[in-house]
Amino acid sequence: MKILVIEDDETTGQFIARGLREEGHSVDLVTDGRAGLIEATGGTHDVMIVDRMLPEIDGLTLIKTLRAAGNRTPALFLTSLGSVEDRIGGLNAGGDDYLVKPFAFGELSARVAALARRPPAQEQDTVLKAGGLEMDLIARKVTRDGVTIDLLPREFAILEHLLRRKGRVQTRTMLLEAIWDISFDPMTNVVETHISRLRAKVDKPFDTELIKTVRGAGYRIDA
Amino acid sequence: MKARLTSLLRSMPLRLALALVLLFTLVSLISLTATYLVTARSFDQALRNDLTQRMAGFRAAPNALALAQLVEAEARETDPERMVLSYFAPNLRHYGNAALARDSEGYHVVSLSQDSPRLTGQYLALTAALHGGQLTIARSRSEIAALRRGFLNILVLSLVPTVLVALSGGVLLARRSARNVQAVAHTLDKLTTGDLKARVGAVPAWSDDLAEIAGRIDQMAEAQESSVAAIKQVSSDIAHDLKTPIQRVAVHLDELSRHAELTGAAAEDLDRAQAEIDRIVSVFGSLLQIAQIESGTPRSRFRPVDLGALVAICVDLYEPSAAETGHVLAADLAPDVPAVPGDRDLLLQLLANLVENALRHTPPGSRITVALKLSGPAVRLAVSDSGPGIPEAERENVLRRLYRLDRSRGTPGSGLGLSLVSVVARLHGAEMRLEDNAPGLRVVLTFPDVVGPGSS
Numbered sequence: 001m002k003i004l005v006i007e008d009d010e011t012t013g014q015f016i017a018r019g020l021r022e023e024g025h026s027v028d029l030v031t032d033g034r035a036g037l038i039e040a041t042g043g044t045h046d047v048m049i050v051d052r053m054l055p056e057i058d059g060l061t062l063i064k065t066l067r068a069a070g071n072r073t074p075a076l077f078l079t080s081l082g083s084v085e086d087r088i089g090g091l092n093a094g095g096d097d098y099l100v101k102p103f104a105f106g107e108l109s110a111r112v113a114a115l116a117r118r119p120p121a122q123e124q125d126t127v128l129k130a131g132g133l134e135m136d137l138i139a140r141k142v143t144r145d146g147v148t149i150d151l152l153p154r155e156f157a158i159l160e161h162l163l164r165r166k167g168r169v170q171t172r173t174m175l176l177e178a179i180w181d182i183s184f185d186p187m188t189n190v191v192e193t194h195i196s197r198l199r200a201k202v203d204k205p206f207d208t209e210l211i212k213t214v215r216g217a218g219y220r221i222d223a
Numbered sequence: 224m225k226a227r228l229t230s231l232l233r234s235m236p237l238r239l240a241l242a243l244v245l246l247f248t249l250v251s252l253i254s255l256t257a258t259y260l261v262t263a264r265s266f267d268q269a270l271r272n273d274l275t276q277r278m279a280g281f282r283a284a285p286n287a288l289a290l291a292q293l294v295e296a297e298a299r300e301t302d303p304e305r306m307v308l309s310y311f312a313p314n315l316r317h318y319g320n321a322a323l324a325r326d327s328e329g330y331h332v333v334s335l336s337q338d339s340p341r342l343t344g345q346y347l348a349l350t351a352a353l354h355g356g357q358l359t360i361a362r363s364r365s366e367i368a369a370l371r372r373g374f375l376n377i378l379v380l381s382l383v384p385t386v387l388v389a390l391s392g393g394v395l396l397a398r399r400s401a402r403n404v405q406a407v408a409h410t411l412d413k414l415t416t417g418d419l420k421a422r423v424g425a426v427p428a429w430s431d432d433l434a435e436i437a438g439r440i441d442q443m444a445e446a447q448e449s450s451v452a453a454i455k456q457v458s459s460d461i462a463h464d465l466k467t468p469i470q471r472v473a474v475h476l477d478e479l480s481r482h483a484e485l486t487g488a489a490a491e492d493l494d495r496a497q498a499e500i501d502r503i504v505s506v507f508g509s510l511l512q513i514a515q516i517e518s519g520t521p522r523s524r525f526r527p528v529d530l531g532a533l534v535a536i537c538v539d540l541y542e543p544s545a546a547e548t549g550h551v552l553a554a555d556l557a558p559d560v561p562a563v564p565g566d567r568d569l570l571l572q573l574l575a576n577l578v579e580n581a582l583r584h585t586p587p588g589s590r591i592t593v594a595l596k597l598s599g600p601a602v603r604l605a606v607s608d609s610g611p612g613i614p615e616a617e618r619e620n621v622l623r624r625l626y627r628l629d630r631s632r633g634t635p636g637s638g639l640g641l642s643l644v645s646v647v648a649r650l651h652g653a654e655m656r657l658e659d660n661a662p663g664l665r666v667v668l669t670f671p672d673v674v675g676p677g678s679s
Contacts, residue, residue, distance in 0.1 A: 186575055
């Protein structure tokens with residue numbers, strides 16, 4: 001993917017660019033809003049990562065200007081504030097996602113991947129498959145290697161979410177947003193316990209591990 | 224209708240108008256009555272003088288016959304309705320235009336000219352014994368009665384229009400001022416609920432005193448708006464200036480963990496450093512959030528929130544974690560609890576904080592219940608646990624920022640959980656009480672405002 005990073009703090013900008021390049025993306029890094037606007041107007045990027053506080057032109061104005069000019073490149077805001085108003089303001093201006101500083105690279109990477117592939121594929125499928133696992137969305141039945149697995153509604157929803165995004169990492173906060181519609185970060189490891197319950201049913205009785213833990217990031221079911 | 228009338232009657236201009244009308248009526252009554260009394264008395268005096276004079280005239284007659292002729296002559300030209308003349312001569316004959324008759328009902332005056340009809344009305348009479356007979360002259364007081372009618376007419380004709388004009392003017396003014404007062408009240412409501420852009424905007428048509436108050440309110444709102452904006456700018460600057468270095472530290476630690484092959488104690492140190500960064504970020508984030516809520520989260524963004532649904536989400540989210548630490552987490556939802564106006568995200572966080580707090584500060588095996596019910600007109604949310612509770616003397620303190628009980632120092636947590644809960648509760652106008660659950664702690668939130676039943 002070709003990714004544009006507009007970040008005025010050099011350490012953070014370099015960190016993002018290096019991490020994304022290691023993942024095989026091509027990255028353009030600029031450090032102020034004006035240069036960012038010029039780069040973005042080319043319209044050749046798959047995703048933009050934009051700091052909200054930028055010299056010359058701030059991030060909000062930059063995205064508003066691009067959207068007004070018809071540029072639809074998915075944009076992820078980086079912000080220091082993270083209040084509800086701040087988030088709503090960012091999304092209203094035309095941002096697609098939102099990440100509060102400081103963030104772990106895994107979180108950023110997972111969200112960039114999610115942005116690039118919007119909307120999720122397989123929306124029309126009635127059966128989701130991965131490895132030997134099959135999820136029948138109409139009968140609401142799950143089997144693995146022919147063995148029926150009984151799941152509670154919440155476990156079913158988490159598994160469905162991961163299956164629909166096969167091959168992509170889902171972070172704790174992404175799961176919290178998608179499954180419970182929660183936009184704050186609980187102190188306790190709630191997501192981890194939900195996943196381990198799900199694993200006890202989906203993975204434990206079988207040889208191979210389907211739900212993988214990605215260190216420092218989240219969870220993934222391989223395609 | 225009745226309420227509108229009451230509020231109209233309580234308004235300042237109408238009260239002034241009523242008081243003025245009352246005063247005017249009173250003064251008019253007193254002055255007219257006084258004038259009437261004085262005039263009536265002088266009329267009366269004039270009648271008496273007239274009678275005395277006439278009597279003197281009759282006294283001048285030399286004998287009874289001359290007097291009788293004089294009375295007859297005058298009586299022929301005098302209407303008994305106006306003046307009665309009556310002379311009983313010594314020869315037992317009666318001269319005059321009327322006579323004092325007596326029957327079973329008492330004395331009365333009868334006219335002699337037209338078949339002796341009774342004469343009514345008041346008369347002022349003077350009687351004298353003259354030349355062996357008795358002469359009576361009486362003047363009717365009907366003129367004084369006419370005078371009274373005249374004065375009453377003046378009273379009615381002058382008072383009724385005055386009262387009507389004053390009253391309708393008062394009502395008109397009262398309605399106008401009620402509208403203006405309404406505009407002021409509306410603006411104040413908006414300001415107190417967080418819409419800091421609201422202004423009264425008095426126009427020149429307003430009365431001076433009200434326009435002055437409105438102007439001051441607008442000045443105050445202006446000052447408040449700019450100081451809130453300044454606070455927001457400061458917290459945004461602080462957030463940016465502090466978070467950037469924290470971000471850099473996090474970046475360096477992240478790079479270390481990804482690229483350096485650390486083992487043993489070094490790896491542990493790194494994990495600990497990363498955990499500390501997380502804690503700094505979380506405390507910082509909570510402080511920032513509390514400051515932001517306190518500096519005016521607009522209540523205009525409030526929507527009906529189904530607290531029951533939030534309790535369900537929360538219990539669902541924390542149930543596995545609770546089970547893992549041996550806690551029992553349960554919801555106790557009464558049916559048909561109405562929604563409350565609020566900010567869903569903040570209320571959900573409030574609930575999560577209370578549940579996390581209970582999980583963190585109670586030993587394994589404790590029971591945690593989140594109960595929601597209708598209590599009178601209000602919605603009552605209670606999170607109770609069967610843990611050690613909080614000593615009564617400490618209950619005030621735990622709501623203070625960053626305060627932690629001595630026994631909790633070893634447990635994770637920022638010491639901001641309950642502060643945030645109390646700030647969010649205050650934002651929603653909810654009363655927050657810490658009670659003894661005997662044993663354990665019960666946090667009770669009472670939301671006085673509810674949205675109509677059934678909506679969500």
